Amino acid sequence: MLCLGIESSCDETALALYQGDIDKSLLEKDLKSEKISYREFPQGKLIGSVLASQAELHALFGGVVPELASREHYRLIGKLYDKLLYDTGVKSQDIDLISVARGPGLLGALLIGMAFAKALALGTNAKLIGVNHLEAHLLACGLEQKLIFPALGLLVSGGHTHIYRMNSPREFILLGKTLDDAAGEAFDKVSKLLNLPYPGGKWLDSLGQRGEIIPKLLPLPYLNNDNLNFSFSGLKTAVSMYISKNPQLLTLSLEQEQLNTDNIELNNLAASFNHAVATTVTEKLKRALLKEKKGEIKAVYLAGGVAANSFVRKYLLNFTNEFKLPLLIPSLKLCTDNAAMVAYTGWLLGGLGLHHSLSLNAVPKGQNIPDDYLIA
Numbered sequence: 187m188l189c190l191g192i193e194s195s196c197d198e199t200a201l202a203l204y205q206g207d208i209d210k211s212l213l214e215k216d217l218k219s220e221k222i223s224y225r226e227f228p229q230g231k232l233i234g235s236v237l238a239s240q241a242e243l244h245a246l247f248g249g250v251v252p253e254l255a256s257r258e259h260y261r262l263i264g265k266l267y268d269k270l271l272y273d274t275g276v277k278s279q280d281i282d283l284i285s286v287a288r289g290p291g292l293l294g295a296l297l298i299g300m301a302f303a304k305a306l307a308l309g310t311n312a313k314l315i316g317v318n319h320l321e322a323h324l325l326a327c328g329l330e331q332k333l334i335f336p337a338l339g340l341l342v343s344g345g346h347t348h349i350y351r352m353n354s355p356r357e358f359i360l361l362g363k364t365l366d367d368a369a370g371e372a373f374d375k376v377s378k379l380l381n382l383p384y385p386g387g388k389w390l391d392s393l394g395q396r397g398e399i400i401p402k403l404l405p406l407p408y409l410n411n412d413n414l415n416f417s418f419s420g421l422k423t424a425v426s427m428y429i430s431k432n433p434q435l436l437t438l439s440l441e442q443e444q445l446n447t448d449n450i451e452l453n454n455l456a457a458s459f460n461h462a463v464a465t466t467v468t469e470k471l472k473r474a475l476l477k478e479k480k481g482e483i484k485a486v487y488l489a490g491g492v493a494a495n496s497f498v499r500k501y502l503l504n505f506t507n508e509f510k511l512p513l514l515i516p517s518l519k520l521c522t523d524n525a526a527m528v529a530y531t532g533w534l535l536g537g538l539g540l541h542h543s544l545s546l547n548a549v550p551k552g553q554n555i556p557d558d559y560l561i562a
C-alpha cells in the first residue's frame with residue numbers, strides 16, 4: 187500500500203509518501219469490541235518527503251497570521267506535490283490511500299490540505315483518510331522504532347500540551363491538557379518579553395544551558411493540585427514581573443543567530459524557566475503513570491516542537507529510567523510539523539481497513555475530533 191500524507195494545519199506545507207505491504211496475518215479482531223488491531227506492527231518505508239516552512243514570513247509579525255498561512259499553502263501545495271512525484275518517480279495513479287491531517291489546526295490552513303486531498307482522491311480513486319494531527323505527532327516515533335502500547339504520550343508543541351493514554355494507534359485517551367498557554371506558546375511569549383527572536387523556544391533553551399537554575403526564582407506552575415492539567419500563564423506573569431524589576435536584562439539587542447550569551451542573569455533566568463516547565467511536565471507524567479493501573483503502561487512517548495528542549499528530554503529520561511520504561515522520541519526533524527507522520531499514521535490506520543468518505547471535514551483547534559472512520 188502506498189500512502190500519500192498531506193500536512194497543512196499551521197505554517198508548514200508538507201507532503202510525504204510511505205509505502206509497505208500489510209500482511210493480513212498481522213491483523214487481529216477483538217471479538218468483544220469488534221475492533222481490528224495489529225498483533226504485530228508492520229514495517230514500511232518513507233520513500234519521499236517535501237516541506238515548505240513559512241516560519242520566516244510569520245516571524246515578521248511575531249506569530250502565525252492565519253490568512254497568510256492559508257494563502258501560502260494554496261500557493262505551494264500543487265508545486266510541492268509535483269516535486270514529490272518527480273523526486274520519487276511515483277505517479278498519481280500509484281497512490282492507494284491519501285492521508286490528510288484533518289485537525290486540530292487553523293481552519294483555513296487545514297481546508298487547503300483537505301480540498302487538495304479530496305480532489306486527488308476523486309481524480310485517482312484512491313481512498314481518503316483524515317488523521318488527528320496531534321496523534322500523528324506521537325505516532326511519528328513509529329517511523330524510526332517499534333511502537334509500544336499501552337503507553338503514555340506527552341505532546342508538547344506550539345499549540346498544545348496534552349497527556350494521553352495511548353492504547354493503540356487508533357485509541358488515544360486524553361488524560362490532561364493545558365488550561366491556557368501551551369508549553370511552546372509559553373516559551374515563545376517569554377522569549378518575546380526578553381526580546382529574543384521568534385519562535386523563541388530554542389533560544390531560551392540554549393541560553394538556559396549556559397545558566398544556573400536558581401531555586402524559587404520562578405514558581406513551578408500548577409503543580410499544587412491533584413490533576414493532570416497544565417497552566418503556564420502564571421509562570422509567564424512571574425517572568426514578566428521579574429523582568430520589570432530587573433530591566434538590565436533587556437539592555438542587550440539580540441539579533442537572530444547572534445545571541446549574546448554572556449549575560450549571566452539572563453542565562454540564569456532562562457535556566458530557571460526551562461527547569462520550571464520541564465519539572466512540571468515530568469511531574470504530571472509521573473502522576474499519570476501512578477494513576478493508571480500498575481504495570482499496564484509499557485512506554486512513554488514524547489513529541490512536538492518542545493520535545494527538542496534539552497531540559498524536557500533530560501528530566502523525562504531520568505523519570506523513565508527510574509520506572510524502567512522506554513522513552514520514545516522522534517528525531518528532531520520529525521518532532522515539528524511534517525507530512526511523514528501523517529502518511530505513516532494514515533498507512534497504519536488504513537492497513538486496519540479504516541478510511542473516510544469524501545464528506546470528511548476539517549476540525550479546527552478547540553473542537554473534538556470524532557472517531558468516525560468507515561471500515562472497508
Ligand code: ATP
Nearest residue numbers: 343344345346370387388391490491492494495522
Ligand atoms: P501544534 O501541533 O500544537 O498545532 P505546532 O506543530 O505548530 O503546534 P511545533 O512545530 O510542534 O508546534 O512546535 C513549535 C514550538 O516548539 C514553538 O513554540 C517553539 O518555540 C518550540 N520549540 C522548538 N524548539 C524548542 C526548544 N529547544 N525548547 C523549547 N521549545 C522549543
Ligand code: MG
Nearest residue numbers: 196197198523
Ligand atoms: Mg510550524
Ligand code: FE
Nearest residue numbers: 323343522523
Ligand atoms: Fe504540530
